Amino acid sequence: MAAYFIAQYQVNDAALYAEYGAGAGPTVAQYGGEVLVFDVAAETMEGVSPGPQTVVIKFESTEAAKAWYESAEYQAVVGKRLSATEGFSVLSQSMNAG
Numbered sequence: 264m265a266a267y268f269i270a271q272y273q274v275n276d277a278a279l280y281a282e283y284g285a286g287a288g289p290t291v292a293q294y295g296g297e298v299l300v301f302d303v304a305a306e307t308m309e310g311v312s313p314g315p316q317t318v319v320i321k322f323e324s325t326e327a328a329k330a331w332y333e334s335a336e337y338q339a340v341v342g343k344r345l346s347a348t349e350g351f352s353v354l355s356q357s358m359n360a361g
Contacts, residue, residue: 265357266325268296268332271305272350273314279347286340294331296320313350328354 274280291298300319305312322328331337332354 264324266322266328267299267355267357268318268320268322268328268352269355270316270318270350270352271313272316272344272348274316274348276347279343283340283343283347287337287344290331290334290336290340291320293336294322294334295327296322296331314348316348316350325354325356 297320298318299321300317302315302317304315305317307315320328322331332341
């Protein structure tokens with residue numbers, strides 16, 4: 264079952280975020296991910312959003328998404344995103360009714 268890494272945030276340090284993007288991008292493909300959405304101006308329809316930047320990455324499974332997120336390659340750069348942004352991320356399955 265497909266799984267999606269979804270992040271929404273406000274970028275507070277563009278230079279550091281650019282460093283993150285340069286390092287993180289190759290790791291997504293390396294672990295079988297596909298960026299479906301990269302929107303710097305997402306429109307909030309309900310609730311309070313932490314910021315307009317929205318990213319959705321598709322993986323073939325939750326296990327594949329976690330392998331990417333927990334990989335040495337991604338862990339080497341994720342701290343830059345966490346320092347450069349304010350927001351959240353979630354991992355969601357495509358059809359999990361349980």
